[in-house]
Amino acid sequence: MTNSHLKFHHFGLAVRRPDEARKFVGSLGYQFGDSVLDPAQNVHLQLCTHASHPAVEIIWPGPTAGPIAKLTERHTSGIIYHLCYETDNLSAALAGLEAAGLSAICISPPQPAPLFGGRPVSFYNVVGMGLVEILE
Helix, strand or coil, rough: CCEEEEEEEEEEEEEEECHHHHHHHHCCCCCCEEEEEECCCCEEEEEEEEECEEEEEEECCCCCCCCCHHHHHCCCCCEEEEEEEEECCHHHHHHHHCCCCCEEEEEEEEEEHHHHHHCEEEEEEECCEEEEEEEE
């Protein structure tokens, strides 16, 4: 069964510091968007786009300790820890996951995302798959 309400948007790469990640994706020809601080998540974010490769969001810890800081302490070289999908209908997208026999547990309900011009994002633990961000 295909979930037509979800379209791949980007990989989420958590790093301790962004310089090495920028160097790597830059060497592949990625373009860098502005970096922003998301105070709700206490992280710095930068979206990197490419004409033919999937987008990569570089995420690094904010000014105080938070969940990403703990993740990057455990994975000092960085880790792709979420996938992001875009939807124009969150309810239908979640219903599509359920119809496919998947359990999506809400970790963070929709809230405005500074990186995406205030568009809502929410996070779900899709059992057996991992962390999925949904961008509306």
